[in-house]
Amino acid sequence: AQRVTQPEKLLSVFKGAPVELKCNYSYSGSPELFWYVQYSRQRLQLLLRHISRESIKGFTADLNKGETSFHLKKPFAQEEDSAMYYCALGFTGGGNKLTFGTGTQLKVEL
Amino acid sequence: GAVVSQHPSRVICKSGTSVKIECRSLDFQATTMFWYRQFPKKSLMLMATSNEGSKATYEQGVEKDKFLINHASLTLSTLTVTSAHPEDSSFYICSAGQYESPLHFGNGTRLTVT
Numbered sequence: 561a562q563r564v565t566q567p568e569k570l571l572s573v574f575k576g577a578p579v580e581l582k583c584n585y586s587y588s589g590s591p592e593l594f595w596y597v598q599y600s601r602q603r604l605q606l607l608l609r610h611i612s613r614e615s616i617k618g619f620t621a622d623l624n625k626g627e628t629s630f631h632l633k634k635p636f637a638q639e640e641d642s643a644m645y646y647c648a649l650g651f652t653g654g655g656n657k658l659t660f661g662t663g664t665q666l667k668v669e670l
Numbered sequence: 671g672a673v674v675s676q677h678p679s680r681v682i683c684k685s686g687t688s689v690k691i692e693c694r695s696l697d698f699q700a701t702t703m704f705w706y707r708q709f710p711k712k713s714l715m716l717m718a719t720s721n722e723g724s725k726a727t728y729e730q731g732v733e734k735d736k737f738l739i740n741h742a743s744l745t746l747s748t749l750t751v752t753s754a755h756p757e758d759s760s761f762y763i764c765s766a767g768q769y770e771s772p773l774h775f776g777n778g779t780r781l782t783v784t
Binding site for chain 2: 656660
């Protein structure tokens with residue numbers, strides 16, 4: 561069975577500090593990993609996916625199959641980054657069915 | 671960008687009644703729609719996968735007779751909570767996708783059963 565673990569429920573950083581939101585997954589096949597973000601009072605939206613290998617809003621995430629991780633990073637946190645972040649796992653043959661982690665609330669303080 | 675509309679955003683109903691929640695893909699045809707339930711400070715729990723024109727596939731532990739899902743067209747899926755009870759009070763979210771493309775989410779529906 562697939563599983564996604566986000567160990568931190570809340571991460572608080574100061575503006576300008578580096579951010580790392582942790583995500584570990586468990587899946588025996590070839591995974592597809594995503595990060596979704598939910599800003600206050602807004603819907604969940606895709607932030608980035610590992611296969612596109614792009615940087616969105618300064619965030620990057622690298623899939624590490626050895627460590628089964630897909631941590632989300634940003635070198636300098638901005639106040640507008642404060643939001644709920646969910647790591648999600650797609651799997652072979654699952655279409656676009658996703659397994660979500662429990663989410664990490666990022667709070668960027670001034 | 672792709673938009674998914676979910677309606678209503680909030681609903682309060684009495685115990686024993688049924689409530690229908692709609693999920694529409696506004697500018698694309700969704701081959702698959704998903705229904706989730708979100709508990710406070712917890713993850714999104716997938717309830718069922720809905721494919722147009724076929725029966726929904728429910729996740730283990732989700733009562734199909736209680737949570738009726740209909741996906742009548744490529745742009746509309748509905749979730750009906752039948753004979754609602756207070757423990758059904760929750761935040762329900764739908765998402766829609768096209769084949770293996772990334773999902774787009776609705777704004778969610780806050781259901782309160784009194």
